Amino acid sequence: xxxxxxxxxxxxxxxxxxxxxxxxxxxxxxxxxxxxxxxxxxxxxxxxxxxxxxxxxxxxxxxxxxxxxxxxxxxxxxxxxxxxxxxxxxxxxxxxxxxxxxxxxxxxxxxxx
Amino acid sequence: xxxxxxxxxxxxxxxxxxxxxxxxxxxxxxxxxxxxxxxxxxxxxxxxxxxxxxxxxxxxxxxxxxxxxxxxxxxxxxxxxxxxxxxxxxxxxxxxxxxxxxxxxxxxxxxxxx
Numbered sequence: 763x764x765x766x767x768x769x770x771x772x773x774x775x776x777x778x779x780x781x782x783x784x785x786x787x788x789x790x791x792x793x794x795x796x797x798x799x800x801x802x803x804x805x806x807x808x809x810x811x812x813x814x815x816x817x818x819x820x821x822x823x824x825x826x827x828x829x830x831x832x833x834x835x836x837x838x839x840x841x842x843x844x845x846x847x848x849x850x851x852x853x854x855x856x857x858x859x860x861x862x863x864x865x866x867x868x869x870x871x872x873x874x875x
Numbered sequence: 876x877x878x879x880x881x882x883x884x885x886x887x888x889x890x891x892x893x894x895x896x897x898x899x900x901x902x903x904x905x906x907x908x909x910x911x912x913x914x915x916x917x918x919x920x921x922x923x924x925x926x927x928x929x930x931x932x933x934x935x936x937x938x939x940x941x942x943x944x945x946x947x948x949x950x951x952x953x954x955x956x957x958x959x960x961x962x963x964x965x966x967x968x969x970x971x972x973x974x975x976x977x978x979x980x981x982x983x984x985x986x987x988x989x
Contacts, residue, residue, distance in 0.1 A: 796977060805965050805980035806918065807877075851917050862908060862931055863967075863978060865917030 774872045781842045783869045785835040785852035792854040796863065797826060797837045801848045809837070809850075839871075847873045877901055879968050879981035887987045888956050896951045896984045900968030906930070907949040908978060909941060912963040924949055953986075961988045 775781045787795075793814040798806035810821045812828050812835075819826050825838040835852050849870050853863040878901035888894050900907050906925045910918035920933035924943035938954040947968070953960060963985050967978035 798980075805877075805879075805881075805982045808977055808979060811977055853917075862920040862923060862933065863910075863918070864920070867915075867917050 771867065772870045772872070774874060775842050777842060777844060777873050777875050779842055781837075781839040781846070781871060781873075783837045783839075783850050783852075783871065785837075785866060787833050787835065787852075787854050789854065789856055789864075790830075790833065792856050792864075794855040795826070795828060795835050796853045796855075797824075797835075798851045798853060798865075799846075799848045800851065800868070806851060842871075842873050844873045844875060847871055877968075877979040877981065879966060879979055881964075881966055881981040881984050883984060884982070885985045885987075887989065889989050890956055890958060892956050892988075893952065893954045894956060894986060896953075896964050896966075896986070897948065898951070898966035898968075898981060899948045900966075901979055904968035904970050904979075905947050906969045906976075907943055907947065908967045908969070909949070909951045910965040910967065911935070912965055912983070914962070918965055921951070956988045958988050961986060 796811040797809040799809050800806045810824050810826050812819045812826045817828050823840045827836045849868040851865050851868045853865045880899045882897045908923040909921040911921055912918040921935050922932040923930045927943045940952045943949045963983045965980050965983045967980045969976045969978045
């Protein structure tokens, strides 16, 4: 069935290092993926998205990689800063569905000064 | 900030009561989706409204209902509240319904059922 899962529930990195957050999905029909950042007490904030016809997309300090052969998604954050500390969710949309997002449980990123 | 607003911020109700939560979508967006987020979990899809009609529903009972108004704002109503309804309720707005379009979230309403 449809599912989005994350490999690690928590990730701790040193300020200035690069962070990599991973995500696995099981629905090969999913054609759109979004990474969200959620800070405590706030709603999810859009970070970056990628469609299934791409394998890489870059934003400001963030890169999303998509590997459809192994159904894997990753978010790379360059030069991680204390303000990056939050829970990160990947979400997928199944092509042909009504467009609802399917979220995983999330990865908590902690940045050590 | 996304431009999506929700009210109230926090709400405390007792079991069996009814609650109405409100959401104003981002300017230009015609679709609103509602999600329930339990503590420590990812958001779960409740339903989506497009042009004032329900356009899809997740695995939630009928006591969860909604409305969308001509200005695209939306309400989520929950009847006969249960303790397990305690959660953060999020609405998200988008431009395209039934397709792959970015959904922008509001800050959420924290509902506590006692």
